Amino acid sequence: MDPGEDGSDSCSAGPPRKRKKCNALEVAGAKENVFEETSGGESDGDDGSLFDFDSGQSRLPPSVLCVKCQFICDNWSSILSRMLEDDHIDFPHCGSSFVLESSAKRGCSLCAQFLASVDQERLEDSRQSRQEKQGDGIGDLGGRIKVQNAVFDRKDVNPIHRKHCWILHLSFGHGVQNFFVDIVPALGPTFRAPSKECFLTSRDALPLAEQWMRRCCNTHRLCNAPIDDFLPTRLISVNGTHPYLILTSQLKIKPKYATLSHCWGQIKYLTLTKATIENFKQRIPLEALLKTFLDAIRITQEFGIDYLWIDSLCIVQDDADDWDREASSMAGVYGSSTLNIAASGASDGRIGCFFQRGGSLKCQVEMTVCGEKVLYDVVPRLMYERSLARMPLSKRGWALQERVLPRRTLHFTSTEVFWECLQKTACETFPDGLPAAILYRPYGRNSFRKGFISKSMWMSLVEMYSECHLTKSSDKLVAISGLARSLQLQTKEQYVAGLWREDLELQLCWEVSFDRFNATTPPYRTPSWSWASVDSQIKFRNIEKYGPGCWNIKIIQVHVKPSRLDPLGEIKSGILRLSCEVLIHVTVKIAADGFYMVINATDIETKMGLDYEDMHTTFDQSNQPITRLYNFYALPVRGYNSGSRVIGLFLEPTGKDGEFRRVGIFRLTGDQCLRNFEECAKNTKCHAKKEEYYRIRKDKFGQEHRIIAII
Numbered sequence: 274m275d276p277g278e279d280g281s282d283s284c285s286a287g288p289p290r291k292r293k294k295c296n297a298l299e300v301a302g303a304k305e306n307v308f309e310e311t312s313g314g315e316s317d318g319d320d321g322s323l324f325d326f327d328s329g330q331s332r333l334p335p336s337v338l339c340v341k342c343q344f345i346c347d348n349w350s351s352i353l354s355r356m357l358e359d360d361h362i363d364f365p366h367c368g369s370s371f372v373l374e375s376s377a378k379r380g381c382s383l384c385a386q387f388l389a390s391v392d393q394e395r396l397e398d399s400r401q402s403r404q405e406k407q408g409d410g411i412g413d414l415g416g417r418i419k420v421q422n423a424v425f426d427r428k429d430v431n432p433i434h435r436k437h438c439w440i441l442h443l444s445f446g447h448g449v450q451n452f453f454v455d456i457v458p459a460l461g462p463t464f465r466a467p468s469k470e471c472f473l474t475s476r477d478a479l480p481l482a483e484q485w486m487r488r489c490c491n492t493h494r495l496c497n498a499p500i501d502d503f504l505p506t507r508l509i510s511v512n513g514t515h516p517y518l519i520l521t522s523q524l525k526i527k528p529k530y531a532t533l534s535h536c537w538g539q540i541k542y543l544t545l546t547k548a549t550i551e552n553f554k555q556r557i558p559l560e561a562l563l564k565t566f567l568d569a570i571r572i573t574q575e576f577g578i579d580y581l582w583i584d585s586l587c588i589v590q591d592d593a594d595d596w597d598r599e600a601s602s603m604a605g606v607y608g609s610s611t612l613n614i615a616a617s618g619a620s621d622g623r624i625g626c627f628f629q630r631g632g633s634l635k636c637q638v639e640m641t642v643c644g645e646k647v648l649y650d651v652v653p654r655l656m657y658e659r660s661l662a663r664m665p666l667s668k669r670g671w672a673l674q675e676r677v678l679p680r681r682t683l684h685f686t687s688t689e690v691f692w693e694c695l696q697k698t699a700c701e702t703f704p705d706g707l708p709a710a711i712l713y714r715p716y717g718r719n720s721f722r723k724g725f726i727s728k729s730m731w732m733s734l735v736e737m738y739s740e741c742h743l744t745k746s747s748d749k750l751v752a753i754s755g756l757a758r759s760l761q762l763q764t765k766e767q768y769v770a771g772l773w774r775e776d777l778e779l780q781l782c783w784e785v786s787f788d789r790f791n792a793t794t795p796p797y798r799t800p801s802w803s804w805a806s807v808d809s810q811i812k813f814r815n816i817e818k819y820g821p822g823c824w825n826i827k828i829i830q831v832h833v834k835p836s837r838l839d840p841l842g843e844i845k846s847g848i849l850r851l852s853c854e855v856l857i858h859v860t861v862k863i864a865a866d867g868f869y870m871v872i873n874a875t876d877i878e879t880k881m882g883l884d885y886e887d888m889h890t891t892f893d894q895s896n897q898p899i900t901r902l903y904n905f906y907a908l909p910v911r912g913y914n915s916g917s918r919v920i921g922l923f924l925e926p927t928g929k930d931g932e933f934r935r936v937g938i939f940r941l942t943g944d945q946c947l948r949n950f951e952e953c954a955k956n957t958k959c960h961a962k963k964e965e966y967y968r969i970r971k972d973k974f975g976q977e978h979r980i981i982a983i984i
């Protein structure tokens with residue numbers, strides 16, 4: 274039965290159209306059946322290798338290395354033996370970063386991996402800075418390599434990788450960029466050549482991408498699970514001479530469709546408007562479309578998909594009501610698509626999806642371990658992040674939900690093509706799947722893997738989202754509403770201004786990161802207690818670090834009023850009422866030796882340094898204390914009166930009794946600092962006056978509950 278007949282969207286019945294294999298494969302001497310389907314079924318956990326090479330024909334020599342890099346391979350056993358005695362060993366490498374660059378150009382694959390691990394602009398900046406200080410003596414100290422063990426404790430990391438993954442750190446001294454590469458055991462066929470050596474452009478990788486798609490459709494149970502019977506309002510038909518716009522209400526069966534995720538950029542181009550909609554229903558002129566759109570149409574056709582959704586061509590851009598309706602349906606649009614095409618490497622529509630590329634991102638080296646020859650894959654330390662997470666599209670705010678929601682995404686980056694689905698992440702360098710040791714780096718904030726989202730992921734997703742940019746700051750909640758709606762369908766929980774009503778006390782403990790601090794105060798779009806009220810990168814504090822301490826607040830009521838049609842989108846106003854144990858008068862001021870928080874009373878004054886290790890604070894906006902005194906209220910959120918660490922909020926009054934606005938967050942960790950704070954907090958002379966609370970009421974046990982409102 275055709276999948277459209279019963280309303281399902283399984284793609285197993287619709288394999289990609291056959292296309293002629295690229296000449297680059299023949300030039301590289303690849304086998305004729307490289308992209309043919311392998312026989313036999315696969316389980317959900319392992320869908321087999323895309324490459325079924327004959328051992329006699331697939332064996333190729335390890336990558337070419339320079340003398341310095343070959344030294345590492347030849348002496349690997351002794352290096353590991355020395356590390357058992359001294360984990361800080363290092364040894365010499367090339368004399369300077371210029372020598373490293375020259376060696377890479379001459380063909381050393383490992384030097385090329387080192388060079389690819391850094392941003393070239395930063396490398397040039399560090400070279401110029403060092404030239405200014407030392408004349409022409411760049412790298413006079415010579416390069417030194419340190420070997421570090423990459424420890425992985427994740428259960429889903431291959432046991433071989435957990436024990437035998439390494440990091441090589443190449444340094445040329447202070448002021449010069451550091452270089453890092455990952456070394457992981459090669460789990461594929463011995464001496465298999467990196468696939469990307471076969472592909473001169475990302476267009477040549479389409480047969481491999483079709484194979485990923487075919488495998489996913491035929492073997493991945495999670496990726497083919499039934500989904501809601503959703504269709505976008507409009508789609509672009511691409512199965513003909515010219516594309517045209519069609520209303521899906523006119524379709525008799527539910528079709529497969531692809532979506533496009535792209536950067537709009539600053540250029541003006543043809544879009545769907547009230548004036549163009551009737552013409553678009555007849556024909557969308559190919560000559561007027563940007564290169565990214567043309568490439569997306571070609572990719573959609575190559576995969577045997579008849580329809581494509583592009584935001585600027587399927588949403589009426591000058592109709593606010595239509596925009597509101599369609600923007601609120603992004604969870605369905607992307608979540609129900611058969612394939613999402615991501616123009617990840619393009620900063621605007623003129624660049625397109627296809628790129629000319631350099632050499633392979635991977636080299637393979639043979640090392641002796643315990644008397645046996647072992648083949649290792651070597652890639653730049655930030656291979657996954659540099660090739661995907663740091664592309665222009667990943668910096669766009671809307672793109673996060675466009676990456677998370679679809680079941681399958683094909684990323685066209687400037688370095689290589691990536692495949693992400695619910696059960697596999699692969700790329701041209703690792704066509705059988707990115708090793709978990711690289712995908713799940715032990716540190717780094719972008720260790721993202723596609724999968725079914727859950728509420729436990731929300732704070733991490735928000736942290737990633739806060740690093741992205743939005744053309745219109747008013748879209749702060751709109752551009753993530755698709756993710757929120759998808760989670761709300763699962764949990765049935767109340768969603769309030771970017772946070773969830775359950776565990777709201779925990780989610781209030783966000784803070785601005787100084788790594789991305791916006792110098793301007795944005796116009797009002799959410800209550801001050803929401804992370805969406807700031808335009809800076811934010812992070813949530815891990816409350817578990819603060820021990821088993823009790824909560825010092827309890828949310829009583831929270832209410833938000835949307836300003837548009839979507840209740841999960843833009844907000845007109847919002848208020849949160851909570852009961853607290855104590856609200857303390859504090860003064861934040863500057864002294865010659867730093868910032869201080871001072872708790873004043875007629876018979877006591879406690880001064881605590883804001884920039885000391887035992888106390889830390891951040892303010893939500895950059896116009897907070899810089900050159901003068903500020904009178905705030907300190908609201909302990911958790912830990913107060915429990916002997917553990919304290920985390921709390923800084924509030925300022927709005928002028929209405931019992932109403933406050935959040936301005937920052939503080940954390941107390943040092944023993945003496947905690948004792949001073951709790952001593953002052955017990956002194957009622959430090960507390961807010963009764964009339965400063967919204968209400969004070971007693972429970973049946975006579976316990977007072979002080980209620981305040983935060984807007």
